[in-house]
Amino acid sequence: MQEKWYKNIIGARTIKTGLATFLTALICLSLHMNPIFAILTAIVTIEPTAKASLKKGYRRLPATIIGVVFAVVFTYLFGDDSPFSYALTALFTIMACTKFNLQVGTTVATLTALAMIPGIHDEFIYNFFSRLLTAIIGLVTAGLVNFVILPPKYYDQLDTLINNTESDMYALYSDRVQQLLIGKFKSERSERALDKLIALNNRVDTLLNYQKDELRYHKHRDQEWIQVSRITSRTHTNRLFITHLSNIIFLPKNVNVVFNSEERLAILKISHSINQIFATGHFEREKSSASVLKRSVKGLDEFDENQIKSHIIYEILLIYRILDNRYAK
Template sequence: MLFSKFSGGRILKTGIAVFLTALICLALEWPAIFAVITAIVTIEPTASDSIKKGIVRFPASVIGAAYSMLFTAWFGNSAVTYAISAMLTIFTCHKLKLDAGILVATLTAVNMIPFTDAQFFDSFLVRLGTTSIGLAISTIVNLLILPPHFGKIIIDSTSALLTNSATLLKMVFADVVKGKKKKGTLDLFQRVFKDLEKAEQFCHFQRQEWKYHKHSEKEMQKVHYEHKRLLVIRQILFHLGNIIHAPINNKRNHLKNSKEIIAVVDSLALMLADRSNDKARNHDALIANLLQYFWELKNTPIKPGHFTAETMILYEVLALNELVEKLLKIELMKK
């Protein structure tokens, strides 16, 4: 829902950019296909990305057009012309570190070949003109029409991540107590991790967008606090990942305090899923008991480099508790 709303604005801007680009080219009696291709690939999530990549795509398109005209003059409209033009365009753009423009440059090179008559230099100049139009129109559209606001998407994404992290937390420790690893737990872990990366990307987009559009201090604060929460969620997933991939076998490693651990996990999950919820009455007492037991286990003589599964699990629970406490502090600061 959130991502489809974001994509919908981009689709509309692409349509507007293509329409205006084609309208101008047809009015000038220039081939619109090259300008339209440039306009389509230049519409980026933010105006900043459109400008940065547009600066790269223009010289890349010039290189593709130059190779296309050169080899068309030598070999005509042949398979050799297509192959050499494409390969040299990709090679040259890569060597000149114009990688963001390789796709549009290569498409330009191969598309120009069948549309070129004997006027090779004129065709080259027209190509520069159409490229400029496509770049300019798409950048202007990205700047002025439907400027993206990622704040709401970021907030909703973070809320969903916290809820799913709470579910994942309970599933992971349910597997630990049973001594079995379920595929559904790993699938949820991977899905939550991907959603986290998307949310972090939206934070990056929003910061880039602020360079070109007005914004209030309140908007900046909201995104700042959401980004802080996302960093903590990443740490939570790191610790959950440690448990998921740990070699735990309940036949050999019995958790003496499994009931207390699950009670703490349930309390932590509740705090994650419902940020307005206070701690369970006995939460601090349970943490104190686990902490004391953890130090007792840690001080038990063992072989160097060998830790029991119970010691590891207790460490991860205590680490997760610290992170959830950190989330609560961020929530208080936000309010």
């Protein structure tokens, strides 16, 4: 509980941004240097993980150097009161960052370069090295803060997102099965729900990758790696479920499938069991219902008018098997 109290008031990334800003300003002011450029660099360097900060900082530094060089050159040629100095500095900084694959640093490099033009005057060499030094201070300070202070932990967010994903996908499966049984083979509602479900699962993948990246920069986290492995396995199962669920949501046009009473009852029993997983915490197997569907699909010719029916039953059985394997003991 103690490590979560601040999350209810202010995010950890916000805290680190404030701390990085304070330390950067403190260092620059103690060296009698203008802190604004260093602060700007520090703010944009705070990323979701230490790896992202280091990786992007590695590209932002040369991008900033490029911007500073162009600012000095064009101010020398046109003066600090000419619109050409600003326009050409921005133009050439963006072009150079793109050319050298430094797009991640384009924004901070351009803003830093433009902001320093009014203060250059005739002190070109001094301003070049002072801006370069402040950029380095901002990058290093932000990188260290992000690495040492409040290392990102996304476990609570992941658990919440995965629970929401599973609740939504089980409910969508149940809803879609009922649509199929009443002959509604095209459903925009199900398609929209599936899009939201995929977006939610993608968010899980993003946070999980963030957590893996973070752990690679911190040693002796065996217990956390075990936890990440558990979450990874769970998300893998969910991804498979969503893939097969999409296969019974997106069907060809002009589909007409008729299920007999035994098949309908078996499908409904499996659907009900799946829909109860999130509430009960376990999967109640419907072996007899699965057997009914297996016998049914064996008797169908997959290459005649029963092709779509075979496809639907296959997908239902695959989803059943995915959950059967997941909850196997």
